[in-house]
Amino acid sequence: MIRFLLLALLVLAARPAGAVSLEMNGAFTQGGIIMGRTDPGATLTLDGKPVRVGADGVFVLGFGREAEPKAELSVRGADGSAQHRTLEIAKRDYNIQRIDGLPQKYVEPPAEVLARIKRENEQIKEVRKIDTERAYFADGFIWPAKGRISGVYGSQRILNGEPKWPHFGVDVAAPVGTPVVAPAGGIVRLAEKDLYYTGGTVILDHGHGLSSAFLHMQDVNVKVGQELKRGDSMGTIGATGRATGPHLDWRINWFDVRVDAAVLVPPME
Template identity: 35%
Template sequence: MGKVKYYYDPETLSYRKIQRKKRTTFKYAAMFILGSALFGFLFVFISSQYIESPKERELARELQNMELQYKLLNKRMDDAIAALENVEERDNAIYRLYFEANPIPEEQRRAGFGGINRYKKFEGYDNSQLIAETNKRLDVLEKAIVIQSKSLDEIAKLAEDKEKFLESIPAIQPVSNMDLTRMASGYGYRTDPFTKVRKFHFGMDFTAPRGTPIYATGNGVVKRADSRSTGYGKHIRIDHGYGYVSLYAHLYKYNVKVNQRVKRGDLIGFVGSTGRSEAPHLHYEIFKDDERINPINFYYGNLSAEEFDVLLRKASLENQSLD
């Protein structure tokens, strides 16, 4: 039961009981409820603005962690791009230059992606720019890696071809120096031993005793081993590929057969004096794209600088050839 309240009535000089009207009670109750609701709303609003809930704190931590991870990812991409740029520089300045291949343009390596906005799905968030830029850098990096990977595949193929080319090109003297009597005649105008007329000599003559070994000057396939070419007598022609063919003439006998594959340094025949020859010697020629060229430029494989200098001086003398 609620407390009964009285008030002093001066007219009757007595205390009278306070009678509260129902409307007044309802008004006070409504004001109380409204005040409580307003206070509750203000409390919730203030709490939501200044006081984080456990869920909000958890989400905030996740957001901070995400931002940190994106920054770390960008740092790792910086390191990856720096390493890739180093490989690209060597690719253009060393590898492709060595193998005589055109460098890959920088704009091709760093080209973006045109057309539709690939990063629209990242828009509308607090960290949209960070996420979009990170994904854009990642896409460019991935593309650059693909381009570099293909370039290295090409370099590997060029290296394989270069190795094959270097093994195939004529590069040694066909007669060993210890078996050589002398270098009788070089490439250029010489006196014909039979007509005594000055004419162009398209090969080099190496004098050596009959039966002296003759070696293939590069890897290749024997295309001819016969005496059906005027003046050459028994001779061998080796196709080295890349437009190069070497010819060995006036042989005593063969040590190879047609279509046989040979390697540089293989014994292919023996010095003789067959055909149009004045004395036992090897007449040696090199063809490039069906044109005869000076063999003096193809002895870097087994001669020292001093030996090559001596050979060059002797080959330059305009003397009499042996064929």
């Protein structure tokens, strides 16, 4: 597998006379996250869909696991000047694992919990629609916990011949009770101690639709509406929910687009 999770490309657009400015920095790959800046008051679209631009011109973009190889980005300044860019999105290879002979209870959840799962999924879906104006993400990210990387973005299991949902997080394996901190500033939008799949779960809103989810936590020590700074304590690693051992599953979304948290941080020490 090509190692590009930490790929960081800097694109500083040459600014033609009279054109609106456009700067971008990030991983131009499937699962990638791009942070950028344009002129205050500019409008931005990605593949024809509007993207929030902060009062200071800051914006963020995300590309999913199966993103197309090209994306069309357009920006128009308040004075009518414009730029258009075709973004090249690199394809990734993912780790696919086949496991046969599992008891069916490990492949599908029991029928009696399906209503609970649907209710919890709807709760999470609503949280991920939030579009907060403040760009907490612009100050950068750190690892939310320290430990061995035991799972990566995009990997997938085929259980008894049935492809399961891909893994969209990065897993940090460490003992129960290992501290979990905010990787960047934000507002707590969800804090639950016992979701069916993910157990102790926190979702932290970093602004502009970018949010982190922290799954399988033992202790959840934050409350909905609480504002956190980078490095603030949120709780501890656990093995709650459908976990096979103690670890933190850290995931990032850009609205409903599932992106790779690992592109935002340096290699684990």
